[in-house]
Amino acid sequence: MRYLKIYVIIPIFTLILVFCLPPKNANSDNSNETVIADVDGNPITLAELRLAINSLPVDYQQMAKTSMSQMMLQQLIDLKLFSVKADVENITNKISYRTELKFLVDQLKREHYLRLLYAQKITKDLIRDRYELLIAQLVNDEEIRARHILLETIEEAEAVVAQLNNGADFSQLAAEKSLGPTASNGGDLGFFSRESMVPEFSNIAFLLDLGEVSKPVKTKFGWHVIKLEERRAREGPDFDLVEGELREEMQRTVMTEALVDARKNASINFREVNLPDLLSKE
Secondary structure, three states: OOHHHHHHHOOHHHHHHHHHOOOOOOOOOHHHHOEEEEEOOEEEEHHHHHHHHHOOOHHHHHHHHOOOHHHHHHHHHHHHHHHHHHHHOOHHHOHHHHHHHHHHHHHHHHHHHHHHHHHHHOOHHHHHHHHHHHHHHHHOOEEEEEEEEEEOOHHHHHHHHHHHHOOOOHHHHHHHHOOOHHHHHOOEEEEEEHHHOOHHHHHHHOOOOOOOEOOOEEEOOEEEEEEEEEEEEOOOOOHHHHHHHHHHHHHHHHHHHHHHHHHHHOOOOOOOOOHHHHHOOO
8 A cells, every 4th residue: 555655645746847848858867758658659758757756755766766667657657548538538728737837837937047146056065055154153152051950949059059058069959949940969960052051040150269158149930049050161063063054055156046036027917906805706
């Protein structure tokens, strides 16, 4: 049953375009133009099969290229059979067909234009430059490791500070008195960045010297007594882990800039119509 699901997960958009777009020009890759089957004299090319396979989720693509390649070809044959029937019924002259095809072709044009734009404006070197800039910003930042004791009232917090000033052990007091979930490990919060805590907490914690204990600090969670344990330079992720995310971020920027430029140079006119009223009518 798992294999049968492949039949229904090829996007309709892709399958329509396989047979509706004009043929490629003479400069196309000859191997892609290899005819692998025909239906009543209508050829199915290797390029069409590749397009259908590449439209599948990545997990299915390798299987579709090997053990399931014949099944994929059968799907294209089935589609071609219906395409031939549609020609007999003169479907292509119906307004609804032409409207939908135009919409799909516009989508495909947009995707191919964006691919071209991304290839021109986003390179591996530019992505790495962006990465290095972000890492440089992180290096100038830092993380700290701190402990805290969370209490309900300022009076309780002041009493804890007094005990600590008299030599009480911070971890032991945290285990005994803290209301927070870190009480069981002596109030240890581990390493954290400035923005990962509420500002009231971070503003005090990052000003402490190593081993210093704060005065009571009020946040929305209650009253905290904080002790600074360690400082270190903030470490950034490896390039390979964030390359895809950075590429997507740069693609969004390129697309937005292209749209702003296109709108600025285009003549766009809106008709005086009531869209909700028109859309409510079939």
